[in-house]
Amino acid sequence: MSEENTRHIKQVIAALRKDKKLKKGLEKAQVKQLWKDLMGETIDKFTSNITYQNGILTVYLTSSAMREELNRGKNKIVNLLNKELGEKVVKKIIFK
DSSP states (O other), rough: OOOTTTHHHHHHHHHHHHHHHHHHHHHHHHHHHHHHHHHHHHHTTTTTEEETTTEEEEEEEEEEHHHHHHHHTTTHHHHHHHHHTTTTTOOEEEEO
């Protein structure tokens, strides 16, 4: 296999994200996985469900105290997720 045919995985993902049919599904999967990776095991334990649609990430939590704590840092969390994604994908987070 020549070097021209070998592509870095980020380049492949970036190419797939440009395909509108695949973009939404990839974003959804990436956002859900990033939540787990970036928020850590402790917060993940209190997370019962995560949904993502049209730029809105909805996180269902089992602890009202954790919900209040995360509400205070919404903007920071949005910025962190978008930084990892490389573009503004998450526009809003709702904690329930």
